[in-house]
Amino acid sequence: MxxxxxxxxxxxxxxxxxxxxxxxxxxxxxxxxxxxxxxxxxxxxxxxxxxxxxxxxxxxxxxxxxxxxxxxxxxxxxxxxxxxxxxxxxxxxxxxxxxxxxxxxxxxxxxxxxxxxxxxxxxxxxxxxxxxxxxxxxxxxxxxxxGFTLPENLNTKVLIPQEVLITLAKIAGIEVTKEHERVLTEVGLPSHLYATDEGPSWSLKNNVRVMLLEHWQMANGRWKKIIYSHDPIEDDVAAKIDEKLKIMLKELREGVAEKTKKMPSEVQWMWEEQVKVCDAAIAHFDKNVE
Incomplete structure (x- = not known):
């Protein structure tokens, strides 16, 4: 004792x-x-x-x-x-x-x-x-x-619920239908950002890919062969995913940053860490362009 x-x-x-x-x-x-x-x-x-x-x-x-x-x-x-x-x-x-x-x-x-x-x-x-x-x-x-924190914690994460993901996608110019929402729910992949990732995760990118599918690609479960395929994603599709995802992450970052300003002082640091995760994910795209 x-x-x-x-x-x-x-x-x-x-x-x-x-x-x-x-x-x-x-x-x-x-x-x-x-x-x-x-x-x-x-x-x-x-x-x-x-x-x-x-x-x-x-x-x-x-x-x-x-x-x-x-x-x-x-x-x-x-x-x-x-x-x-x-x-x-x-x-x-x-x-x-x-x-x-x-x-x-x-x-x-x-x-x-x-x-x-x-x-x-x-x-x-x-x-x-x-x-x-x-x-x-x-x-x-x-x-x-x-009762403690770590100065550099690679497990910091930003949870992105499906409704937030869909809102961000629409802001990025993606036309999200009820059919897209149904497939997203069935796929069931998390759309979170992690500080440990080198850029957005595979699951987040795949969810954006789902929302970019055409109607015929989703009909009769065809989406399963596309989303679960082991074949490399076509270059034009990968570029489209990255283009939309970068817009979505910038919008998410601004939203989190604005929310941070309105938070009580005792929890602001929690939100500031989330902003850093967004910044790191966005920087990944800029690094690949250089």
Whole structure:
């Protein structure tokens, strides 16, 4: 107990209240779900133990949440994993810090012998700190869940819902019909921007390609042979996709930048990181032109 932290730097522990509408989509649902979970657990425990103070429950929740590791456990009558969550607290492993790039240790569960181990990817020198990767979390997720951020986080992302994608496409001069929308939904590819991508992702480009299809190309499921083909995209089609996508990304960038100016100071940095992702994606097109 003595080595456990006494405080945490998460918004929940500090009592920070975000207006959900001001949060980027990438963290909005997680923030709502976290608040709900803490509230429900607190209510249950206080009914069972009226003498318990909320701040003690909040501390205990953070101790567990920041240290628990997802492991496939056998079902237990006293453990509710109806949401698919199976967790364990594993000594030593929970002390390792996060680095999504330089991590030398890979944490994994060996089901055959029932052990959870950390395997080194390379030789580790004496006195060198061992890092693991908690997952592909952007800075908003790291802050809300663990209470820290990284100066250069390649997992930063911009979520682009289908309705926003369609609006951007129309601004770029693409005639999007109900048939296009139906095919987009059936394809089900995400249209997100990631800081790790060298330019827009394959799935985002394919969604733009869907919206550029002619009616006859979509009829009777013909679009499947086009979208799922392993053949290289024709040069003229690829050029058209890039042309429209660049316009769409510039429009998206301006929209995010304008939204950033209107946001409360405590969340502006979240939106500024999204602007940087848009800038990087746009710069990819300019670099290819040079």
């Amino acid at each position: 003595k080595i456990l932290p006494k405080v945490f730097d998460t918004p929940a522990f500090k009592g920070t209240e975000y207006d959900t509408a001001t949060l980027p989509l990438s963290i909005r649902k997680y923030w709502v779900d976290q608040k709900k979970e803490i509230s429900e657990i607190s209510e249950k425990l206080m009914k069972l133990f009226p003498e318990l103070q909320y701040d003690k429950i909040l501390w205990a929740w953070h101790v567990t949440n920041t240290r628990c590791i997802f492991v496939e456990n056998e079902e237990h009558d006293n453990v509710d994993n109806s949401d698919g969550d199976t967790i364990a607290v594993i000594p030593f492993v929970d002390m390792l810090n996060h680095d999504p790039i330089k991590f030398q240790g890979v944490a994994l569960h060996e089901k055959l012998n029932g052990r959870y181990v950390v395997q080194a990817k390379r030789q580790i020198m004496g006195g060198e700190q061992v890092f693991v990767c908690y997952g592909p979390h952007d800075n908003t997720r790291l802050l809300v869940e663990y």
